[in-house]
Amino acid sequence: MTASDQDANVPTAEGAAGALTASDGPAAAPLLEVDGLTVRLPVGGVKRAVLRDVSLTVRAGEAVGLVGESGSGKSMTARAIDRLLPGGAEVDGQIRCSGRDVSELAGADLRAFRTKVAMIFQDPRAHVNPVRRIGDFMTEAMRTNLGVPPRYAQMRALDMLAQVGIDDGERRMRQYPHELSGGMLQRVMIAAALLTDPRLLLADEPTTALDVTTQAEVMAILDELRREYGLAMLFITHDLELAAAICDRTVVMYAGQIVEVRSSELLHDDPLHPYTAALAAARPDIARTTARLRAIPGRPLSAFEAPADECAFAPRCPHASDACRAGVPGLTALDGGLSRCVRAAELRGQLTVSHE
Amino acid sequence: MLLASLLIASFVIFGALYLAPGNPISALSGGRALPASAMHVLEQRYHLNQPFLTQYWYWLDNALHGNLGLSITLQENVSSVIGARIWTTAGLVLYAALIILVIGIGSGIFAALRPGLADTSVLVSTAVSAAVPSFVAAIVLVLVFSVKLGWFPALGNGAGFWSSVQHFTLPAVALAFSSIAIVSRVTRAAVREESDREHVQTAISRGIPSRLLVRRHILRNAAIPIATVSGITIASLIAVAAVVETAFSLNGLGAYLVQAAESKDLAVVQGISLVLVAAFVLINALVDVLYAVLDPRVSLGSRAQ
Amino acid sequence: MRTASLLRGTGVAGMISAAVILAATILAIIGPFVAPYSPVLPNLNMTWVGPVGGHLLGFDFAGRDVLSRLMAGAQSSMLGPLAVVAGAMALGTVIAVVAAWRQGLADTVISSGLDILFAFPGILLAVLAAAVFGAGLTAASVALAIAYMPYVARVLRGAALKERGQPYVAALEVQGSSATSICLRHIVPNMLPLIVAQATIMFGWAMVDLAAISFLGLGVQPPAPNWGVMISENQPGILQGYPLPALSAGLCIVGVVIAFNVLGERLFQQAQAQQTRLQQPQVPQAQVRQRQAVAR
Numbered sequence: 001m002t003a004s005d006q007d008a009n010v011p012t013a014e015g016a017a018g019a020l021t022a023s024d025g026p027a028a029a030p031l032l033e034v035d036g037l038t039v040r041l042p043v044g045g046v047k048r049a050v051l052r053d054v055s056l057t058v059r060a061g062e063a064v065g066l067v068g069e070s071g072s073g074k075s076m077t078a079r080a081i082d083r084l085l086p087g088g089a090e091v092d093g094q095i096r097c098s099g100r101d102v103s104e105l106a107g108a109d110l111r112a113f114r115t116k117v118a119m120i121f122q123d124p125r126a127h128v129n130p131v132r133r134i135g136d137f138m139t140e141a142m143r144t145n146l147g148v149p150p151r152y153a154q155m156r157a158l159d160m161l162a163q164v165g166i167d168d169g170e171r172r173m174r175q176y177p178h179e180l181s182g183g184m185l186q187r188v189m190i191a192a193a194l195l196t197d198p199r200l201l202l203a204d205e206p207t208t209a210l211d212v213t214t215q216a217e218v219m220a221i222l223d224e225l226r227r228e229y230g231l232a233m234l235f236i237t238h239d240l241e242l243a244a245a246i247c248d249r250t251v252v253m254y255a256g257q258i259v260e261v262r263s264s265e266l267l268h269d270d271p272l273h274p275y276t277a278a279l280a281a282a283r284p285d286i287a288r289t290t291a292r293l294r295a296i297p298g299r300p301l302s303a304f305e306a307p308a309d310e311c312a313f314a315p316r317c318p319h320a321s322d323a324c325r326a327g328v329p330g331l332t333a334l335d336g337g338l339s340r341c342v343r344a345a346e347l348r349g350q351l352t353v354s355h356e
Numbered sequence: 357m358l359l360a361s362l363l364i365a366s367f368v369i370f371g372a373l374y375l376a377p378g379n380p381i382s383a384l385s386g387g388r389a390l391p392a393s394a395m396h397v398l399e400q401r402y403h404l405n406q407p408f409l410t411q412y413w414y415w416l417d418n419a420l421h422g423n424l425g426l427s428i429t430l431q432e433n434v435s436s437v438i439g440a441r442i443w444t445t446a447g448l449v450l451y452a453a454l455i456i457l458v459i460g461i462g463s464g465i466f467a468a469l470r471p472g473l474a475d476t477s478v479l480v481s482t483a484v485s486a487a488v489p490s491f492v493a494a495i496v497l498v499l500v501f502s503v504k505l506g507w508f509p510a511l512g513n514g515a516g517f518w519s520s521v522q523h524f525t526l527p528a529v530a531l532a533f534s535s536i537a538i539v540s541r542v543t544r545a546a547v548r549e550e551s552d553r554e555h556v557q558t559a560i561s562r563g564i565p566s567r568l569l570v571r572r573h574i575l576r577n578a579a580i581p582i583a584t585v586s587g588i589t590i591a592s593l594i595a596v597a598a599v600v601e602t603a604f605s606l607n608g609l610g611a612y613l614v615q616a617a618e619s620k621d622l623a624v625v626q627g628i629s630l631v632l633v634a635a636f637v638l639i640n641a642l643v644d645v646l647y648a649v650l651d652p653r654v655s656l657g658s659r660a661q
Numbered sequence: 662m663r664t665a666s667l668l669r670g671t672g673v674a675g676m677i678s679a680a681v682i683l684a685a686t687i688l689a690i691i692g693p694f695v696a697p698y699s700p701v702l703p704n705l706n707m708t709w710v711g712p713v714g715g716h717l718l719g720f721d722f723a724g725r726d727v728l729s730r731l732m733a734g735a736q737s738s739m740l741g742p743l744a745v746v747a748g749a750m751a752l753g754t755v756i757a758v759v760a761a762w763r764q765g766l767a768d769t770v771i772s773s774g775l776d777i778l779f780a781f782p783g784i785l786l787a788v789l790a791a792a793v794f795g796a797g798l799t800a801a802s803v804a805l806a807i808a809y810m811p812y813v814a815r816v817l818r819g820a821a822l823k824e825r826g827q828p829y830v831a832a833l834e835v836q837g838s839s840a841t842s843i844c845l846r847h848i849v850p851n852m853l854p855l856i857v858a859q860a861t862i863m864f865g866w867a868m869v870d871l872a873a874i875s876f877l878g879l880g881v882q883p884p885a886p887n888w889g890v891m892i893s894e895n896q897p898g899i900l901q902g903y904p905l906p907a908l909s910a911g912l913c914i915v916g917v918v919i920a921f922n923v924l925g926e927r928l929f930q931q932a933q934a935q936q937t938r939l940q941q942p943q944v945p946q947a948q949v950r951q952r953q954a955v956a957r
Contacts, residue, residue: 114563492911595782617792
């Protein structure tokens with residue numbers, strides 16, 4: 001269990017944190033580097049791959065979207081970064097934060113790392129302790145890891161509640177989680193995440209569990225606060241358009257691998273991988289009528305279900321050729337982005353969405 | 357709800373008099389022949405000439421005022437008989453409750469937090485101890501600790517505090533023995549389940565050290581089912597105490613209840629039953645309150661769900 | 662066929678328990694007839710004599726062969742719990758299904774009634790019954806059945822409610838099947854694994870409680886052979902240095918109860934596994950587990 005790694009004597013937040021907040025200038029090392037991450041988990045007693053050779057970087061202040069369907073490994077990546085993988089997980093590859101290898105952190109250093117990297121989870125109701133008050137939830141990390149005096153922690157929490165749009169913060173802090181709506185609870189979770197002064201936010205589908213109107217509100221708040229505090233963010237979602245809307249770059253994952261990395265503005269009109277194009281096409285366009293919704297034939301595979309010696313998307317891809325089945329494609333750089341399609345260059349321009 | 361339980365229970369206890377074969381007088385006297393004057397006294401005292409519900413009312417009213425009738429066999433007031441023996445039973449139950457809580461909860465937490473050999477051994481031992489009835493545990497304990505090792509006395513109450521503690525130890529262990537199993541199991545299951553919950557992941561992701569994690573998030577949450585089961589288990593000790601008291605010749609309420617049942621001294625049986633059921637209902641009510649206190653999502657009285 | 666696969670699913674421990682239970686059942690049926698010596702006739706020359714010759718467990722306080730008395734005692738020791746379980750399960754199932762079916766007011770009334778009945782611990786009710794009706798196995802068994810019934814009803818009510826909510830029930834109702842036939846031919850049979858598991862565990866409890874009542878002298882009356890009675894009547898032997906008679910009776914009780922507990926628990930796990938399997942949409946197992954792993 002990962003929690004036992006963080007037992008140590010006295011938390012020295014300053015020392016370790018210093019390494020994590022090294023100069024944020026453009027020439028400095030990226031804040032987060034994931035390098036060749038491969039994760040195997042015991043599934044039904046056998047160790048199966050869920051992530052295969054995942055590499056990505058997040059620079060300070062940058063928002064990167066991580067998009068994929070179920071089983072693509074997007075949540076797993078975030079958990080690997082925060083060292084929250086389930087027991088029995090085998091990890092290959094490196095995760096570096098400001099140059100330091102995350103897997104080597106222990107004790108006070110690990111706790112300091114977790115202070116600087118805040119995770120926002122998908123279902124707020126399951127992720128907040130139901131028997132403790134909101135005030136306790138929000139101030140816990142501050143009091144424990146940063147040694148902030150309780151009264152000061154309360155003041156900061158109240159201030160943050162106002163910033164996420166919850167008025168009457170005093171009353172809310174005294175309430176229990178079941179007395180708040182899902183949307184409010186998620187705002188509380190966002191507020192709590194920001195209270196420890198993180199440098200990186202890992203947002204794991206923060207609005208998926210909410211209803212549509214609340215989604216928009218919470219997304220707006222998250223985006224606004226992120227920019228205001230200049231935080232980096234890894235935003236995980238299955239919604240391609242949402243990621244493109246609030247992130248500078250978008251990474252698309254399929255079957256535990258990265259299949260495309262592209263700047264968000266170019267993603268929709270000029271995708272570099274058939275899967276991305278298919279995802280975008282599958283979303284119905286409100287401005288058009290169509291006889292039949294476009295779906296991708298077949299179902300999304302996880303890393304261990306996908307064929308191991310060919311392109312994972314080949315069985316479902318309309319553009320598949322023999323070259324695609326010859327071996328696992330590598331990532332090719334193209335127009336400032338990356339694509340794991342063997343035919344990326346030749347398919348360029350033909351992959352645009354058309355709603356006919 | 358608890359008042360209703362108590363009321364209905366008292367009704368059943370009282371009504372038992374009428375279920376007995378024969379007429380109420382023979383039931384009260386335990387089938388003995390009585391001189392006419394004694395029968396007359398009984399009729400007066402128990403209002404046997406009045407309708408059933410009126411009698412019930414008189415009985416209940418008397419009971420609430422501490423008058424539970426007369427014991428045929430001992431020729432004493434039932435209330436004073438109860439008063440003399442209640443501390444024995446209470447002491448025994450409390451002692452056993454302490455053992456159950458400390459060992460049961462302790463072993464459950466231990467097994468949950470240290471998987472592997474510790475876990476398996478706790479599981480196996482609870483599986484065995486759950487099957488050992490208190491009177492079997494009683495004879496084994498007496499055999500080992502009293503006869504062979506001579507550490508504890510085998511029978512009787514003892515006089516004075518330390519002597520009483522000595523005398524009550526084996527009985528308390530026998531009483532607690534099979535109940536430890538379920539408390540331990542539920543504790544283990546609850547702690548394990550809480551450890552896997554998502555809100556614990558949140559706390560880990562914020563860097564909360566594991567000592568605090570276990571205390572504030574795992575144990576605090578697991579306390580809800582643990583407290584509920586412990587409470588119910590302790591409440592059930594009240595009935596089983598009778599068996600242990602008989603086995604160890606302790607002069608508690610339970611032992612006397614059994615003797616009265618054998619000699620058909622109905623007034624005593626009714627009186628003691630009422631007291632025991634009241635205690636049982638009271639403890640259950642306390643568990644309800646405890647549950648509402650521990651779990652802010654729950655309002656009083658909804659534990660039944 | 663289903664029984665065989667059910668048993669196989671309980672693992673080694675479950676199979677051993679089933680074997681023990683089978684042995685005890687056989688003994689219960691033929692015990693009095695195959696006992697080598699008289700289980701009842703006293704022989705005051707042989708009081709407390711230890712194991713010797715053909716008497717593997719020695720003699721009890723009245724000079725009777727302990728082994729024979731144990732074998733004969735199996736009958737009352739197993740029969741009583743059987744009656745208790747049969748009564749409690751039958752009554753409890755009916756009440757649970759009725760409450761689950763009618764729902765609404767009937768359910769509320771029944772549930773409140775059950776809550777009230779919970780106020781009576783089994784042993785207490787049995788003692789009360791003994792005081793009123795006289796000591797004996799019948800009174801005690803009936804009392805215990807009544808005391809256990811609320812628990813059965815509560816557990817089964819939950820399962821019955823789940824079954825009630827299944828789409829096939831609505832379909833049958835629409836087709837015009839009567840409530841009784843749906844309950845008897847569909848709902849109850851689907852609850853069978855749970856019912857069997859509950860009955861098995863309950864047998865263990867009933868055995869302990871009935872033995873306790875016989876131990877107290879309010880159940881089976883001596884000189885009739887019964888494991889609980891044997892412990893009580895041989896108890897003085899422990900203090901005097903002759904523990905074997907009481908201990909061996911105790912061991913019999915513990916052994917059989919462990920068997921019922923272990924088997925009952927395994928059956929319970931199986932019943933629950935079946936419930937969860939039925940409620941998930943038909944997705945291949947591998948994908949389901951992988952999704953669960955990924956979703957964490």
